[in-house]
Amino acid sequence: MKRQLTVLAGLLGALTLGVSTSSAAAATTWVETGTAYTGSLGGGEGVASQADGSLLYRGLASIPLDLRIQGWNHIGDPDIANGYVFDAYQGADTATSKMFAVTTPSGTRYSYVHTLDSGEKINNSFDAVSPDTQWMVSGEWGDQSRLQVFPTPLLNPSTPATGGALPQAGQITLDKTVNDIQGCDFVTDIRLLCVSDDASGTKFPEIRPLLQVDLPHKLDGRPITGTVTSLFALPERSICTGTFEAEGIDYDVNSGTLRAEVVQPGVCQVSTSVYSYKQQ
Secondary structure (H helix, E strand, O other), X not given: OOOOOOOOOOOOOOOOOOOOOOOXXXXXXXXXXXXXXXXXXXXXXXXXXXXXXXXXXXXXXXXXXXXXXXXXXXXXXXXXXXXXXXXXXXXXXXXXXXXXXXXXXXXXXXXXXXXXXXXXXXXXXXXXXXXXXXXXXEOOOOEEEEEEEEEOOOOOOOOOEOEEEOOOOOOEEEEEXXXXXXXXXXXXXXXXXXXXXXXXXXXXXXXXXXXXXXOOOOOOOOOXXXXXXXXXXXXXXXXXXXXXXXXEEEEEOXXXXXXXXXXXXXXXXXXXXXXXXXXX
């Protein structure tokens, strides 16, 4: 979430609910099935589904005090795999590293720090763990022609068992340039869905599109190319006017529910809309 919340008002009601349209060019069509709301301060950065169907939200208020003191001032869209929670952190604009925190099912947290490679941006907007749990995808801000791939901390045996350094593996090179990817999640071994906050309409016809990234085979830690398709524009519905912001995304493999977050504009930014979809 690139803008910071400067006010915290009471939760707003009477929010409008409509039906989104889809211009999916791929075989799968996603149909909107509902809308929920969460407070942006505690949930406006991302969402992940747990094994019991409950949702884990992340926002600025989710950053533990000890990590904030260490300089990790931004938390991204999380993921959950085998009961382990993976959080993406970034620091100041002058930072030379980014960090992934892993919380085990028993509640123990480990930090994995990645020192920036040459030309790498500081942004750490999200993490998405592959279905086989061995690889973790992340991304940078702005115009990008790649997604980053790391061995999944703790779950990939090549990583230290109690935290430590985390080097990159082979990246996903995208066949189209994307902009401001805020979150991705795996739907299958070879397909990710990603939320873009791109409002320019220059790279894809849709404003703030939901993007599909198809891979020729499952990740194996080596370089791979992804094919990008824009499926549809995320809804922009609110009683307030101004600039919306697309944020986190989650696919619940147990229920088949896809969720995407959009922070509302103006004074309504204290509320984040969580749109649900099912495959048709």
